[in-house]
Amino acid sequence: MTNSPIYNIRATIRESIYSKPMAIGMNMSQSFNRPHRAEQKDSPDNEQSDVNNFSYLQTLSLFVILIILSIVIILTIFPIFITSPLPVPATDNSTIICGVILPLSGDLGNIGTDILHGIEVATDEFNTGDTADGRKIILQIKDDKGDPNLSHALFQEMQRERVPVVIGSYSTKLTLKMAEETKKVDSSVLLSPQANGEALYGISPRFYQINPPVFYLAEFIGKWVSFSSDRVAILYCDDEYGRSVMNNIASDLTNRSIPVSGKEPIRQDDTDYAALSHSILDSAPDTIILIVYDNRQIPIIRNLSEAGFRGQVILSESGLMNSLEKENSDVLSQFSLFTIDSYTNLVPGIQSERFVSAYQKMFHQDPTRTLAGYGYDSMKVVTEALPPACDTHTVTAETIRKGLDTSRYYGVSGPKVFDSHHAAGPAQDRWVFRDGTFVLMTTSLV
DSSP, X not given: OTTSHHHHHHHHHHHHHHSOHHHHHHHHHHHTTOOOGGGGTTOHHHHHHHXXXXXXXXXXXXXXXXXXXXXXHHHHHHHHHHHSOOOOOOOOXXXXXXXXXXXXXXXXXXXXXXXXXXXXXXXXXXXXXXXXXXXXXXXXXXXXXXXXHHHHHHHHHHHHTTOSEEEEOSSHHHHHHHHHHTTTOOSOEEEESSOOOGGGTTOOTTEEESSOOHHHHHHHHHHHHHHHOSSEEEEEESSHHHHHHHHHHHHHXXXXXXXXXXXXXXXXXXXXXXXXXXXXHTXXXXXXXXXXXXXXXXXXXXXXXXXXXXXXXXXXXXXXXXXXXTSOHHHHTTSEEEEEOSSOSOOSSHHHHHHHHHHHHHHSSOOTTSSHHHHHHHHHHHHHHSOOTTOOSOOOHHHHHHHHHTOOEEETTEEEOBOTTSBBOOEEEEEEEETTEEEEEEEXXX
C-alpha cells in the first residue's frame, strides 16, 4: 500500500507544504546556479530579489508537483480503459434473430399456437440441418393476446431492437397496424402467415403475405355458389377483414347475376346470436356465407341449426374445423356445411408428409387440418431468403427482402412465389362435413 503511486504523491505534497520554504528555495536556486545567500546578505536589493526568487521558485515547485500528480493519475486510471471490452459491431450472420408475434392466449390462442408450432418445426430443421453451416436461428416469441394494439407495440419494440424479420400475426385486424409500421421504419421485414385482407395487399415493400389475397377467396366462393344457389345471405365480422371479404364476394355474386338477399354484420359486442340468425333467415336464403375467423363461428352455426335453416352454409375460414367437430353432430348435420377458402392446409406430397411426421414427433399432434403449415412455410421462406452461409455480412431486413423477392419456394401449403404486391399465389381446399367429421373434397392450385 505504501508503495502505490497515489500514496507517494500525497507524501510529496505533504513534504512540500510542511517543509521550510528556505530549504526549498536554496535547493531550487542551486539547481539554477544562483548566488548563495551568504554572498548577498549586506545588500537590500539582493534581499528583495531573494524574496521574489523564492516566491517564483515556490510556485514553480507546486507546478511541477501538479504535473507529476497528473501523470500518476493518468497512468493509474488509463489501464482500466485499455482492458475494458469495447462494443464490437456484428460482422457475421452466424446467429439470426427472428421475431414471432401471435395470439397465443385468448379466443385465438389455439390457432396462434398451431402456427407457432409450425414455425418451430421449420426452425429446428434449419438449426440441425446441413444448410445451416454453423448458423442458428433464435426465435423471439411474443403473445399479442388477440389485441391489435399490443401486436403493434410488440412489433415497434422489435423494430427498435432491429430484429431483421418478424412473423405475425394471425388476422388482418391484428396485422394491419404492424404492416403500416413497415412503411415508416425499414429495420424489420414483416411476414404474415395468414392475414390476407384487402387493406394489406401491397401495403408496403417490407410486408409479405404467405396466404393468398382475399379476392381469390371471393372468386372461389362465387363460382361454387353460381352452381348451387339462387339466393345468398352473408354474415360477416364487422371489421376490416370481414367487410373486405363481404364486399368482394357480394361484387362477384352480382357479376354472376346471383342476388344477395341479406348482409348482416356481426359486431364485437354481439351476444344474441339467436336474434341474428332469425334476422338473416327472414330473407329466405338457400345459402348462407359465414365470414367469421374466431370462436364466434361455432355458436352462430349452432343457432342457425336451431332456427331451422336447412340450406347450405359456406365457411370462408377452415381454422376451427377441429373445434366444430366437438359440437353435437346432429346440430351440424341439419344442413350442408362446407369450407371454401383461398388456401390449402397441406398440399399432398413428400414434403408435406415429412412435415407431418416431424410435427407429430415434436408435438404429438396431427397438423393436417390446422394452420400449422402456414407457420412452417413462413419460416421456410425466411430460411430460403437468407444470404449464403459464406457471406459474412450481417443479416438485415434489406438482405432478407431481396431474398424474398426472388423466392421460388414450393411449400406444404402451396407455392410461395410473391407477386408485385408481395402476396403468394392461390391454393384451395374444399371440405364438407359428413358423418360427424370434415372430409377433404379437393385440393387445387390455381
